[in-house]
Amino acid sequence: MQAVQSKITARHYLPGARLPSVRAQAKAMQVSVSTVVEAYERLVAEGCIQSKPGAGFYACGHVAPLNLTQIGPKVEREIDPLWVSRQSLEADDTMLKPGCGWLPPEWLYQTGIRRALRTVAREDSLDLTDYATPLGHPAFRQYLQRRLASNDIDVNAEQIMLTESGTQAIDLIGRLFLEPGDTVLVDDPCYFNFHALLKAHRAKVIGIPYTPNGPDVVAFEAALAEHTPRLYITNSGIHNPTGASLSPMVAHKVLMLAEAADLVIVEDDIFADLEMDTTPRLAAFDGLNRVLEIGSFSKTVSASVRCGYIAGRADWIEKLVDLKIATSFGGSRLGAEIVLQTLTNSGYRKHMERLRLWLAKQRQTTKEKLAKLGITPWLEPKAGMFLWCQLPKGVEATKLAQICVKQGLILAPGNAFSLSQSAHDFLRFNVAQCTDDKVFTILASALNQCLEATPDSHLTK
């Protein structure tokens, strides 16, 4: 295949030219006829050559370069919520990514995923080729019912709809509840992609300062009175980016205020499996009355197979199904099956137990290494992969991020998470992506650059 492709690229075989016959090629290359047949067939399948029945094989007109490198991060782009996403997603394997929001492959349960793929390869043909049912994989929804029950969220499997991701789950909820111009509350700081998502909905977004116990209840109440928002989007288990956990008292107050204001709450429970002990869930207190619980498996099983869910009131789920069909014609049946096989493999629980311990250890190590650079966490999270950290006085996170990306280090500057832009001296660190000491070497040198520049910036003020 390579030999033929090289000759086409080198224009030795011109577009439209007839290739040597299978026999001639086999003789010239001293391989068997069947090897050439297989290579030609694969080249046809890939669109590099054409087969004309009875007349042989012909070079195609259009051949892409053989080793197209992936596009690199666009370093000059303005640092906005999408900047962080695209930097991390576009980074190649040589980049260090303490700013990204997911675990490296070696921290995930790869054995389980590989086994799931082999199992699925032997499964019923409908699973391989047919569309998913509108609600999604029935056995997966039963699994989720049991899983939610263990967090005291009682829900029928018919009140759970599978989605392609946690993001799609929130997107569909937005489509159900929001008109352009409607107001949505988010935490400040919050997962940066909420900002991008709500922009796509043309929503007006109001940030509620986040405290170590959940949203600031006074600010929450004031925002309800002033803006009559339609939705509030939050994480309760392990808050992104701060790592904080909701306290029962705040949960109770938020729900009472939401009840009085007829506010719908979206609780994003994506980090549930990383928790050491279960913390309060709004959905559990509320009985899924005005709270929609969503989640996904991108952080704990795989981000390469897309799978998320929404649990909520039956009448809302019915409308969300219609919206899902209209806008995506349903999710991946095979993807759901792969994730379910992995989750229900007996090794998954043990892997997660180990993972939680690794993360605890790595949070400690990272905290100590950052302390030496004068970078300090806002709080010590009980679980999870994130440390939300303040930089030494005078250092701007976006400036630091711009210096670091040129050295192959991707950071997540605080203001990407903050609607009020009040986190200019914060960074979110993913401790699982901080195992390489180069992270700290590059950071140290970039910090020095920033600090050297600081006196001047003071002078100009």
Add this chain to the structure above:
Amino acid sequence: MQAVQSKITARHYLPGARLPSVRAQAKAMQVSVSTVVEAYERLVAEGCIQSKPGAGFYACGHVAPLNLTQIGPKVEREIDPLWVSRQSLEADDTMLKPGCGWLPPEWLYQTGIRRALRTVAREDSLDLTDYATPLGHPAFRQYLQRRLASNDIDVNAEQIMLTESGTQAIDLIGRLFLEPGDTVLVDDPCYFNFHALLKAHRAKVIGIPYTPNGPDVVAFEAALAEHTPRLYITNSGIHNPTGASLSPMVAHKVLMLAEAADLVIVEDDIFADLEMDTTPRLAAFDGLNRVLEIGSFSKTVSASVRCGYIAGRADWIEKLVDLKIATSFGGSRLGAEIVLQTLTNSGYRKHMERLRLWLAKQRQTTKEKLAKLGITPWLEPKAGMFLWCQLPKGVEATKLAQICVKQGLILAPGNAFSLSQSAHDFLRFNVAQCTDDKVFTILASALNQCLEATPDSHLTK
């Protein structure tokens, strides 16, 4: 596992009760200790029982019924565009589905998909666990570049963005170009889900009568003048539901009119691989200037793995990538790899050659069987799985569909495809879903019921 589950369901083991120790259970059931360990671990993984380290295993409080049957089709629901989707998607294996829009598993290249899954199970860990790049799988986009080139559509791989489906592709384009209240042109009849999708965008939709050569050019011109639409969505290759093909003359006129009116065209090329000979593409004539070409592999590889694409102008693709990340955080890397592996397997092309012949034969057979019932195709499609057929005089398609669904036969009534509701006596038949003679027996008896009712309905008018 089953023995324990049954005892929990039968409340023999009450919620919270300690299960027999591994040794005791092994002895009682006369199996090895390791068998019980594995069964208990799997039950823990599935959330049926809990493990308390050092204290044994305990039955969980909440256990779903073991064999939750899938929800059946909601037969009483109003027949609207979503009715057809949900009927087909919710149908179980015992239903006959001539109204559905996809191929049965045995018509698809299952060997290839199974082989692809086994190959992927051995692949690089990043493919298994990491997010896709923003544009999506680089090798897949290079493959699409070559494939589009064979249809005379010249495009760089950087101008191709992968999506989760053809539907998501159109949805993202709608989000880029449409404000609520904007006008969109569709063919009348067209794929019914376009109606549902555009409703989600709050667009005003105008139908253009479809002729055997493409949209009615006079009506198209008049609609441009009257409604100043933003988008036109169409299929060119094998039109859904009619099976018609665009003629070069109509293509040229439509593009000239679009140019003058600054109209953006979405060309849905989902049936490309089913064509016997390549027919004109608007995207090829236009050079992807104002046409966005979209496609997917749900009809030819698998609907269970979701994968589609958009090819278009670089500046539009850049914005579409941002929208995709914001609303779904990207697609399935693993799904794209599975589809690519299947498409580039040397057996795929041969399978497709056979499939096209099967479809041609089955179109002929189905046409003959329908003719005996007085049901006649509007035209004879050159390729594809659909026959768009007129019913005998006096028979209403929705009435017929309602009778048939109670007999386990799902039909696609014409008005689900028609914005003007002028296809009340049409049905779309999927010939690949018409191999069972029961389809025609049930149809015949339902037709008789309708025809017997007809004189009365005339009297009441």
